[in-house]
Amino acid sequence: MKTKDPLLRPAIWLQGCHYHDCLTRPDKGRDGALDAVLYHAQLLAQHLGACRKARSRGWQTAVMQMDARITEDLRQLQYATTEAQTQSRGPTVLPQPTLRDLYQELLQLQQEFLKVSIEPKQHLLAVATDSIELERVYLVEFRLELHLDRLREHVDVTAFDVVALDPHPPDSSQDVTHPHVRDNQLCAGDATGPVAQALKDGRFCDAFLAVNSVPARIQPPFTLRCPG
């Protein structure tokens, strides 16, 4: 990696985007799990207080009812705690990508795809796919666009747009350019997990490759299916 390397500046930009997104992105999964722990702990405290009060007054039926609720609270609390531990552990499995990692991601992206566009002002990283034959007639190229600003809200396939460069949509639905693409959004199916994980790890090239694998999977004979 040399200081005058044309990929160095984009790699620094990419690192800034990724770090910023990681730092500012709310971890909804972990926050939700921690809220559940607090909720069940509060219920436990309430029921424990009520149970002690009932016992001090000799209300045996109430004591039995509160005991049952406490048992259930403990079970729920244990489940919520385990879930919160799992959620807290998730993001720290792998270290954040270094500048060198991101530089190599860009380098690999250029090796895997013929056309790569890096547009910092638009927060955009994009590649062009090879032509894909649709309906045995049309050859369609797609532009896969990763909108890095979207990663602040959703680290998943919704950060991508899949744009047909010369679309041939069916008459019944102009926004379907591919059986798995509608309104430029990819219905990623089995690629959903790999794409999200790759984006979380900063493996941008893997994310692009996984997204690219979905439009590529056309089994002839193929018909555009238009929902609704």
Place this chain on the structure above:
Amino acid sequence: MKIFYINNTGSGFAEQIEVAEGASLGELFAQKMPGCHPGDYLIRVNRQPAASDEVLTEGCRVSITPTKIEGAVPA
């Protein structure tokens, strides 16, 4: 020895794994992707295409990505 293994199928995990000294890429693929055909995957060692008899080295990065993944139909 340890290598960095990225499997872009299923949940798409990446992890450090232990492999035997002198293990080849083909052996790793057969172990991790039983019943699968290498031609259906982009297999990279240190981000470069590699032959199945390439011997893995300590700390190398191996990624396996399907060339075709089943998408979903738009709702």
